[in-house]
Amino acid sequence: MSAVAPRERRILWVIAIPMALLALSAVYPVFFALNAALKSRKEFVLNRFGLASSPTFDNFVQAWTRSRLSDYFVNSVTVTVGAVLLLIIVASLAGYALAVLRFRGSKLVFTIILVSLMIPVQVVLVPFYRTMIALDLVNSRIGLILAYTAFFLPFSVYLMTAFYARLPRELYEAAQIDGASLLQVWWHIMLPMGKPALITLGILNTLYCWNDVLISLLVLQDNRTLMVGIAALRGEYTTNVPLLAAGIVLAAAPIVIIYVVFQRQIVSGIAVGAVKG
Amino acid sequence: MRHAMKHLRAGTILAAALVGTAGFAYAEDVTLTVWDWKSGDPTTAPYFDKVKADFEAAHPGVTVKYVMQPHDQYYTLLGTAISAGQGPDVVLLHGGSQAKERTGALVKLDDAVADIKSRVAGWPEFTGADGSVYAVPISIQGFAVYFNKDLWTKAGLDPAKVPANWAELKADVEALKKAGITPFALGNKEGFGAEFWFSALAANGWTAEQQAAWAKGDLKWSSPEVKAILQAWVDANKDGWFAEGANSTAKFMDEYESFERGENANTIGLISDVAHWKEFDGFLGGDKVGVYVMPPVEGGNGTLKLPLSGGIGYGVTKFSKNPDLAIALAKSFAATPAMQVFFESAGAIPSDTAVDTSKVDSPSAKEILGWLKDGVPLAHANMSTAELEEWHRQSQLLFTGETTVDKAAARLDEVQASSKKK
Amino acid sequence: MTATPTSKDASDARSGQRKRRVGANPERLALFFVLPALALVTIFRIVPLIWGLGYSFTDYNGIAEPNFIGLANYAELARDPAFLDSLVNMLILIATLPIWIALPLVLAILIHQGVPGGKLFRAVYFFPAVLSSVIVGAIFNVLLRYDGSFNAMLKALGFSAVDWLGNSSTALFSLIAVQLWATFGMSLLIFLAGLSTVPSDMLEAAKLDGAKLLQTWWYIVIPSLKPIIEFAAVVTTIGMLTSMFGLIYVLTAGGPGTSTTLPEFLIWLEQGKMNRPGYASAISMVLFLMMAGLAAIQIRIMSKNANLS
Structure with missing residues (x-):
């Protein structure tokens, strides 16, 4: 981070005020959800914004047990961790090959991946489901991991390709000249140097997998993931907002924690250090 | 088999x-x-x-x-x-x-x-x-109008005397308005408000032949008995029957929640698997919730029947x-x-029909159960999905003033004709 | 294109050297590296897409065997007022793209430059994206409704109340604003990752030359972020066109009339409620083509930049 002149520092202080307001607005929904989760349905209907008058944890208990979110939680963790790891490996390998190595036909491959980026889930629902059936992947967690990887991969490959293409070539060419194998270069150089982008991908993909409803609904029909369980809490007529809020707070907590822990490393400037060294 | x-x-x-x-x-x-x-x-x-x-x-x-x-x-x-x-x-x-x-x-x-x-x-x-x-x-689903007895009394209305025809309903609405009370809760974000309105008004406004023709798709939207319902929808809105912002209010449950908070005097509710008598009783108290059958715009001099269907x-x-x-x-x-x-x-x-309902003590539930024996068809259950969807849209545009009753009816005629072809 | 082998440039000599040193056919190895990605994408996305294209020429209702009806679905689309309205809405939405990019970009640069409280903002801006659209929708429903807090504020300031979500002229913009607010944290994160590749000695050098804050932004930071900006533009465009369903469903249900109906919402309607997968496939194909077209334009700009650098 660069040093800034005193006058500019003052400007930054002034700018911080609207930014702080925006931050407040971003925190508010979290507060709203927490507060709503502590109310009974009746209290929520009668008083949506006020503080919970007699806080109750019933909604959390109900969501966790009766609505079986505890079971679903395990599924979500397994599937998300599996898919994110697979995504990171596959995307960084592909990004390395497309941005750095380059080969005959790499333009075509890149185009195919870009095209698939434009395919909305809704567009392929029925054929996608039939493909899953044909491969006997319905109701299998491996199936969902593969499906997530496939759906979020184009975005990830794209980001990794763009990121690696911006890195100064000297960073990895030296190693290649030193006779390291491509796989070694990938493992020892490209993976560590890709860290900011990979962490970003990790966070975004965790979020996508964790929050996905539609793909999971189709693939895991018997044993659900967390967000599907929560989506099902919305009845046709009676959306029990406090119960729903309790579910959402439970589901969002791990993501928030992961984000807060890892976001420090996003700007860790590993690439910059490498250049200087 | x-x-x-x-x-x-x-x-x-x-x-x-x-x-x-x-x-x-x-x-x-x-x-x-x-x-x-x-x-x-x-x-x-x-x-x-x-x-x-x-x-x-x-x-x-x-x-x-x-x-x-x-x-x-x-x-x-x-x-x-x-x-x-x-x-x-x-x-x-x-x-x-x-x-x-x-x-x-x-x-x-x-x-x-x-x-x-x-x-x-x-x-x-x-x-x-x-x-x-x-x-x-x-x-069994059907539509009844639930009302808040306290608000009626406040407006000088007698909760024991429910409207038997359109003129009486209009008079009740005027009295409520005069007392500064919003007459009807309405949520039409998804078009459900208009759906309920349509079936509730058609129930006692159409003859059995007209209902049958409707189910077959032979009764057009531009025919007078259908257009009367559309016109009433527009007029009621203009005359201040409904709470403001109906187009941005969800029927489930924003509309009903505002009724439960006592913000308005009437609401067209369900008797379905979501029993509003039970829900409303829980908020307002069983003795404070009244219920009546929506009268039609024309006629309705005999006893009013509840629109019912599976x-x-x-x-x-x-x-x-x-x-x-x-x-x-x-x-x-x-x-x-x-x-x-x-x-x-x-x-x-x-x-x-063999379920024993005699032990229920909610006054409005008792009344509803009494009406079940003799119902009339629920008009919206006999529309195609495409028509219903278009009516949702047109009903909102009728409120924003972007279309007229004639234009809406013409558009709905088109959808009716094309869905009948299929 | 950044990632394509267009350049027979200065590194040719070196890469010749590389090939010899690395041994074992590196080109085949590179192909092997992209194979997992290629296979997954082809099986789960490209094949279903082609399958869906096939459905779009049929009267498939999900139950009976589909009959080939040629271009009839597409002909019906051209006359379907709901679909045409949804296209107009989509164009309006796309026209707001610069805001979707500029807002998180400026915020990311500010955080990167060390605005007071930046670390906290970085953590907090992401929160709305973590919460489901149900919660976001529930809050904005109450804030934006006719008797909601926002109107109460306007009235206090002497303006008249507006039915933000129930009025055809404001509903779409309200929806867009809420979605932007709920998702800008994602793009912010991408920009922050990109900023970490901007060499800080370049900034230092500019500083020594006496460049002003805005000048360093304009001449150094933004140009070096160009690929990331374009990447974010593509991803944001896709997000705008394919992941607003949740919010539409909760906030406006596509109305009033069709004023917030986007193609994505219409696909959902035709596929589910109307039970017309054949027709829904046709809408899907149009949506896909439009997205591909848009992205192609964005990528073309991008490859131009890549060649320059």
Whole structure:
């Protein structure tokens, strides 16, 4: 981070005020959800914004047990961790090959991946489901991991390709000249140097997998993931907002924690250090 | 089929006699998967638990598995399952167009339900174009107007004297307005407000012949009896009947919640599987909730009848691997002991006429139960999905002033004609 | 294109050297590296897409066997007022793209430059994206409704109340604003990752030359972020067109009339409620083509930049 002149520092202080307001607005929904989760349905209907008058944890208990979110939680963790790891490996390998190595036909491959980026889930629902059936992947967690990887991969490959293409070539060419194998270069150089982008991908993909409803609904029909369980809490007529809020707070907590822990490393400037060294 | 049923019934009786004898009737363990959008709802849970417990006790080795799907994706999911020919054994469906447009994927139930046909009501909404029955109804739906007695009294109205015709309703609305009270709660974000309005006004405004013509698609939107309802919708809005911002208010549950907070005096509610008498009683107090049948714009001098139809029901998919068991399960959703629980725990108006409703003490529930014997068709249940969707849109544009009654009727005529062709 | 082998440039000599040193056919190895990605994408996305294209020429209703009806679905689309309205809405939505990019970009640069409280903002801006659209929708429903807090504020300031979500002229913009607010944290994160590749000695050098804050932004930071900006533009465009369903469903249900109906919402409606997968496939194909077209334009700009650098 660069040093800034005193006058500019003052400007930054002034700018911080609207930014702080925006931050407040971003925190508010979290507060709203927490507060709503502590109310009974009746209290929520009668008083949506006020503080919970007699806080109750019933909604959390109900969501966790009766609505079986505890079971679903395990599924979500397994599937998300599996898919994110697979995504990171596959995307960084592909990004390395497309941005750095380059080969005959790499333009075509890149185009195919870009095209698939434009395919909305809704567009392929029925054929996608039939493909899953044909491969006997319905109701299998491996199936969902593969499906997530496939759906979020184009975005990830794209980001990794763009990121690696911006890195100064000297960073990895030296190693290649030193006779390291491509796989070694990938493992020892490209993976560590890709860290900011990979962490970003990790966070975004965790979020996508964790929050996905539609793909999971189709693939895991018997044993659900967390967000599907929560989506099902919305009845046709009676959306029990406090119960729903309790579910959402439970589901969002791990993501928030992961984000807060890892976001420090996003700007860790590993690439910059490498250049200087 | 009949043979299978006989076999099954014999099995059921034996099984019931021999509960606890391991490894009887079904050598292999069978799981029946049921899709719905309700089973996890705390108010209806006792009913679903009862059906499951009773069925599993009667069929050893069989497990009933409820999968509650998110309501917004229910038909999308069902569609993918149907097109892939793989999925649940038993599915919950809305009566009317949603059930009728999917009969191709369901098992014909005529023979199987012959024995319960007279005890259970609501079959027409689950009968296909071929005249066969495709699902077992579990609830009756209909529209009644609920009102807040305190607010009526405040406006100088007598809660004991409900409006018998349009002129009286108008007078009541004027009195409420004068007292500074919003006459009607209205949520039309999804167009449901307009849907309810349409059926409530058509109920006593149309003759039996007109209702029949409507169901066949022969009564056009531009005909005077239909346009009168559209005009009343526009006029009522202009005259300040409704709470402001109807187009951005969800009927479920924003509209009803504002009624529960006592912010407005009337609301067109349901008597369906979501029993608003029970819900409203819980907020306003049973003695503070009144109910009446919406009078029509014209006529309505005789007694007003409640618009009624089959609500939701269970069908059996063609791709079920255990169709006989699945049919038995669909039927057991309408078994009297379970229906009794449905009524008592959720306050649902069950399709089963044998349910004992005498113990209910809510005044509005009593009144509604009295009307059930003699209902009239629910007009919106007889529209195609495409028409209903277009009416949702046009009703909103009528409020924003972007279209006129004539233009809306003309557009709806087009949709009606094209959906009839299909 | 950044990632394509267009350049027979200065590194040719070196890469010749590389090939010899690395041994074992590196080109085949590179192909092997992209194979997992290629296979997954082809099986789960490209094949279903082609399958869906096939459905779009049929009257498929999900139950009976589909019949080939040629271009009839597309002909019906051209006359379907709901679809045409949804296209107009989509164009309006796309026209707001610069805001979707500029807002998180400026915020990311500010955080990167060390605005006071930046670390906290970085953590907090992401929160709305973590919460489901149900919660976001529930809050904005109450804030934006006719008797909601926002109107109360306007009235206090002497303006008249507006039915933000119930009025055809404001509903779409309200929806867009809420979605932007709920998702800008994602793009912010991408920009922050990109900023970490901007060499800080370049900034230092500019500083020594006496460049002003805005000048360093304009001449150094933004140009070096160009590929990331374009990447974010593509991803944001896709997000705008394919992941607004949740919010539409909760906030406006596509109305009033069709004023907030986007193609994505219409696909959902036709596929599920209307039970017309064939027709829904046709809408899907149009949506896909439009997205591909848009992205192609964005990528073309991008490859131009890549060649420059």
